[in-house]
Amino acid sequence: xxxxxxxxxxxxxxxxxxxxxxxxxxxxxxxxxxxxxxxxxxxxxxxxxxxxxxxxxxxxxxxxxxxxxxxxxxxxxxxxxxxxxxxxxxxxxxxxxxxxxxxxxxxxxxxxxxxxxxxxxxxxxxxxxxxxxxxxxxxxxxxxxxxxxxxxxxxxxxxxxxxxxxxxxxxxxxxxxxxxxxxxxxxxxxxxxxxxxxxxxxxxxxxxxxxxxxxxxxxxxxxxxxxxxxxxxxxxxxxxxxxxxxxxxxxxxxxxxxxxxxxxxxxxxxxxxxxxxxxxxxxxxxxxxxxxxxxxxxxxxxxxxxxxxxx
Amino acid sequence: xxxxxxxxxxxxxxxxxxxxxxxxxxxxxxxxxxxxxxxxxxxxxxxxxxxxxxxxxxxxxxxxxxxxxxxxxxxxxxxxxxxxxxxxxxxxxxxxxxxxxxxxxxxxxxxxxxxxxxxxxxxxxxxxxxxxxxxxxxxxxxxxxxxxxxxxxxxxxxxxxxxxxxxxxxxxxxxxxxxxxxxxxxxxxxxxxxxxxxxxxxxxxxxxxxxxxxxxxxxxxxxxxxxxxxxxxxxxxxxxxxxxxxxxxxxxxxxxxxxxxxxxxxxxxxxxxxxxxxxxxxxxxxxxxxxxxxxxxxxxxxxxx
Amino acid sequence: xxxxxxxxxxxxxxxxxxxxxxxxxxxxxxxxxxxxxxxxxxxxxxxxxxxxxxxxxxxxxxxxxxxxxxxxxxxxxxxxxxxxxxxxxxxxxxxxxxxxxxxxxxxxxxxxxxxxxxxxxxxxxxxxxxxxxxxxxxxxxxxxxxxxxxxxxxxxxxxxxxxxxxxxxxxxxxxxxxxxxxxxxxxxxxxxxxxxxxxxxxxxxxxxxxxxxxxxxxxxxxxxxxxxxxxxxxxxxxxxxxxxxxxxxxxxxxxxxxxxxxxxxxxxxxxxxxxxxxxxxxxxxxxxxxxxxxxxxxxxxxxxxxxxxxxxxxxxxxxxxxxxxxxxxxxxxx
Numbered sequence: 001x002x003x004x005x006x007x008x009x010x011x012x013x014x015x016x017x018x019x020x021x022x023x024x025x026x027x028x029x030x031x032x033x034x035x036x037x038x039x040x041x042x043x044x045x046x047x048x049x050x051x052x053x054x055x056x057x058x059x060x061x062x063x064x065x066x067x068x069x070x071x072x073x074x075x076x077x078x079x080x081x082x083x084x085x086x087x088x089x090x091x092x093x094x095x096x097x098x099x100x101x102x103x104x105x106x107x108x109x110x111x112x113x114x115x116x117x118x119x120x121x122x123x124x125x126x127x128x129x130x131x132x133x134x135x136x137x138x139x140x141x142x143x144x145x146x147x148x149x150x151x152x153x154x155x156x157x158x159x160x161x162x163x164x165x166x167x168x169x170x171x172x173x174x175x176x177x178x179x180x181x182x183x184x185x186x187x188x189x190x191x192x193x194x195x196x197x198x199x200x201x202x203x204x205x206x207x208x209x210x211x212x213x214x215x216x217x218x219x220x221x222x223x224x225x226x227x228x229x230x231x232x233x234x235x236x237x238x239x240x241x242x243x244x245x246x247x248x249x250x251x252x253x254x255x256x257x258x259x260x261x262x263x264x265x266x267x268x269x270x271x272x273x274x275x276x277x278x279x280x281x282x283x284x285x286x287x288x289x290x291x292x293x294x295x296x297x298x299x300x301x302x303x304x305x306x307x308x309x310x311x
Numbered sequence: 312x313x314x315x316x317x318x319x320x321x322x323x324x325x326x327x328x329x330x331x332x333x334x335x336x337x338x339x340x341x342x343x344x345x346x347x348x349x350x351x352x353x354x355x356x357x358x359x360x361x362x363x364x365x366x367x368x369x370x371x372x373x374x375x376x377x378x379x380x381x382x383x384x385x386x387x388x389x390x391x392x393x394x395x396x397x398x399x400x401x402x403x404x405x406x407x408x409x410x411x412x413x414x415x416x417x418x419x420x421x422x423x424x425x426x427x428x429x430x431x432x433x434x435x436x437x438x439x440x441x442x443x444x445x446x447x448x449x450x451x452x453x454x455x456x457x458x459x460x461x462x463x464x465x466x467x468x469x470x471x472x473x474x475x476x477x478x479x480x481x482x483x484x485x486x487x488x489x490x491x492x493x494x495x496x497x498x499x500x501x502x503x504x505x506x507x508x509x510x511x512x513x514x515x516x517x518x519x520x521x522x523x524x525x526x527x528x529x530x531x532x533x534x535x536x537x538x539x540x541x542x543x544x545x546x547x548x549x550x551x552x553x554x555x556x557x558x559x560x561x562x563x564x565x566x567x568x569x570x571x572x573x574x575x576x577x578x579x580x581x582x583x584x585x586x587x588x589x590x591x592x593x594x595x596x597x598x599x600x601x602x603x604x605x606x607x608x609x610x611x612x613x614x615x616x
Numbered sequence: 617x618x619x620x621x622x623x624x625x626x627x628x629x630x631x632x633x634x635x636x637x638x639x640x641x642x643x644x645x646x647x648x649x650x651x652x653x654x655x656x657x658x659x660x661x662x663x664x665x666x667x668x669x670x671x672x673x674x675x676x677x678x679x680x681x682x683x684x685x686x687x688x689x690x691x692x693x694x695x696x697x698x699x700x701x702x703x704x705x706x707x708x709x710x711x712x713x714x715x716x717x718x719x720x721x722x723x724x725x726x727x728x729x730x731x732x733x734x735x736x737x738x739x740x741x742x743x744x745x746x747x748x749x750x751x752x753x754x755x756x757x758x759x760x761x762x763x764x765x766x767x768x769x770x771x772x773x774x775x776x777x778x779x780x781x782x783x784x785x786x787x788x789x790x791x792x793x794x795x796x797x798x799x800x801x802x803x804x805x806x807x808x809x810x811x812x813x814x815x816x817x818x819x820x821x822x823x824x825x826x827x828x829x830x831x832x833x834x835x836x837x838x839x840x841x842x843x844x845x846x847x848x849x850x851x852x853x854x855x856x857x858x859x860x861x862x863x864x865x866x867x868x869x870x871x872x873x874x875x876x877x878x879x880x881x882x883x884x885x886x887x888x889x890x891x892x893x894x895x896x897x898x899x900x901x902x903x904x905x906x907x908x909x910x911x912x913x914x915x916x917x918x919x920x921x922x923x924x925x926x927x928x929x930x931x932x933x934x935x936x937x938x939x940x941x942x943x944x945x946x947x948x949x950x
Binding site for chain 1: 322325326329330333337338340447448450451452453454455456459460462463467550551553554555557558561562572573576579581584587588591592593595596599
Binding site: 511514516517518520521522523524531532535539610612 | 671673675701702703704705706709710712714717718719720721722723731732735736767769780783
């Protein structure tokens with residue numbers, strides 16, 4: 001009985017079978033809460049759809065996205081004159097099926113979106129923990145580095161570095177990730193600053209727990225929900241950054257398919273075939289919208305400070 | 312006040328120094344541009360001579376030292392494309408970018424502030440729904456796509472506004488709306504949420520108990536309080552505009568800094584890129600400090616320490 | 617004595633998604649000219665909502681659903697918003713519990729004072745400034761011209777409440793509503809503010825409606841006391857009879873739970889139980905679950921506010937013998 005009580009009072013998650021049971025219960029409660037938020041449900045549905053699209057692209061795409069079909073060039077979507085159901089959203093200047101290309105394009109968005117957030121998150125969280133926990137000269141140095149990164153706009157930073165690096169998927173993920181770390185670093189730093197003043201961290205210090213253990217077992221778990229929230233929200237930003245860089249020809253290189261590339265190809269046919277540059281933009285907007293909805297709902301549920309401020 | 316300002320200004324040199332290092336690292340990764348600048352059939356002697364002339368055969372630290380010395384003199388080298396001073400070219404393009412940025416800020420503020428206030432005063436109405444949708448959509452729609460769609464609707468289909476270029480007031484409308492929308496979405500959101508919070512404060516009740524009109528209470532008492540966060544975010548957004556204008560300028564062929572940068576990127580014109588990054592970073596640092604000072608001036612509760 | 621304000625059967629309800637909360641549930645009382653009337657009760661009894669209802673400052677989702685507030689022959693609940701605005705701050709003004717949050721933090725004191733004067737008395741800025749500084753002097757603030765140029769956060773709590781009083785009295789209102797004016801202040805400052813209010817009441821010939829939970833404050837300043845419980849008036853009496861001879865069991869409880877220096881027994885007797893939530897009031901007399909004198913009828917039927925011969929009134933079955941007999945005849949006696 002007393003042991004149980006201690007586990008409940010423990011300020012950080014202790015792994016035990018009982019807690020794991022609680023975890024699944026908590027997940028259930030979370031899901032129930034999700035269902036009460038309309039935008040949360042919409043967001044989740046959009047995100048799930050896009051993820052499934054990316055995962056099952058070869059199965060659901062009606063055509064090979066790179067198959068050139070000179071007989072069917074610039075075919076309009078089915079509801080317009082000359083359009084038909086064989087190409088629901090029409091074809092591009094090389095006769096490639098737009099719907100299939102959109103479905104395949106989701107893969108790049110999802111991969112770049114998630115991985116660059118992971119890269120940025122890893123760098124940022126580590127720097128933030130170090131700056132917040134050790135303070136002093138290390139902190140000032142890291143914060144000046146943060147200031148310097150903040151002084152260069154994300155797009156400019158990416159463009160400039162992509163000019164001198166070999167373009168490709170991994171370069172792109174790395175460069176976008178690097179622009180992202182600042183946000184995590186400032187967030188984790190400020191939370192660490194307040195958490196390290198709490199009683200249980202001080203207690204852990206006095207009984208000789210190593211700094212490494214304090215950071216990873218006491219501080220990190222407490223910052224985790226905030227990290228999840230901003231990670232989700234920043235996937236939205238990275239997807240937009242990826243599409244703009246690919247639009248400029250600095251990101252993903254053809255024949256790989258990205259919504260940004262589709263937009264830039266479609267732009268040349270804007271005057272005659274509007275659908276080429278309209279659908280990829282719609283796809284980006286809807287995906288980003290879904291992620292924002294999901295992220296904001298997560299924030300409302302996980303981040304106690306923002307609770308109640310939204311009306 | 313002066314002491315604070317001084318302390319704040321002291322933070323500029325280290326930040327600019329790190330930015331400089333970052334630019335240098337960039338140039339260093341790029342390797343020497345000689346290969347791309349000379350014709351493909353240049354002889355090894357010609358290449359060596361050219362490398363020597365540009366200093367690319369020097370060791371790393373000498374190159375960095377020379378680089379810093381040049382930078383202090385404001386010398387970023389000469390543009391590979393134009394053969395004139397890179398900094399000169401950048402500064403030449405700056406006014407056009409500032410003009411566009413100002414126009415989009417004006418549009419953003421004109422939309423965001425009334426929309427934010429009205430939606431906060433009348434929550435859960437049609438206009439509030441419109442304002443919240445606008446502030447979410449403005450964030451979700453990629454800037455460059457919005458630009459393309461505006462061209463599609465207003466230039467290609469309706470033919471009421473020019474597709475691109477400069478020359479008249481009509482030319483600035485579409486790029487300014489493109490840039491202003493995202494900014495406006497962010498400001499609307501902030502105005503709404505801060506006004507919602509402020510309208511429940513005790514001093515609003517006091518103001519109403521004096522017999523003031525509700526509109527006067529909202530503007531004189533509530534909005535004045537939300538000015539602090541609103542102006543802060545507007546300034547920060549202005550800093551973001553400098554970066555955001557890159558693609559917009561390209562799409563609308565607006566002859567500003569952004570277009571220059573994109574062209575330099577395609578031509579791998581490193582001196583221009585360096586100068587542009589340096590100028591942009593300096594501007595953003597300046598705007599950030601200005602924001603900080605504004606913030607303190609506007610809120611009497613914050614003292615200069 | 618002439619009536620300054622008459623509240624008749626006032627009902628203010630709050631409409632939430634789930635339920636209707638009758639915060640003020642049929643309150644009636646009068647305020648006489650030049651007198652101080654106090655409304656006393658625990659938090660949540662509806663006393664503040666009553667005062668906001670008089671000023672028509674109840675925020676949505678609250679709404680005045682029934683009743684009249686008669687002031688100078690007009691029913692304040694019926695007149696137009698424009699007419700109401702010309703009364704607010706001019707004929708009836710208000711001071712609040714928390715002087716720091718009740719003053720606009722980014723507007724200078726002087727400007728906040730001038731506002732009322734320019735609005736209602738149509739003074740020029742220059743004249744308003746003169747009058748404002750005069751008012752600041754009158755409420756006992758030293759270096760008034762310096763305070764005129766200050767921001768609220770630069771003043772102490774007591775000074776801020778003096779500023780609030782100056783602001784409220786600037787247009788010499790006929791009625792001043794003071795909502796817990798001393799609750800947020802230190803005890804010594806409390807006494808000063810009460811003394812100031814008393815002095816100004818006589819100078820300006822202003823009636824005061826004082827909202828408080830503090831019987832000490834009531835004893836200090838009030839002429840007439842209205843005790844509210846659960847959205848209703850349970851007792852109305854002049855201040856002397858109330859303290860000497862409290863009628864309602866709730867009033868007795870309140871008095872017993874207040875410490876007295878001159879009292880011989882030193883143990884306080886708090887009222888058992890809690891104030892019922894306004895959304896979920898007990899049937900019958902809403903005080904019956906906490907009442908030491910509870911009878912069968914109290915659980916079933918709500919008593920009326922009955923006059924006790926003098927101007928005093930009480931809402932309790934203990935004082936309604938006839939009706940009680942009638943009730944028994946009808947229900948239990950059968």
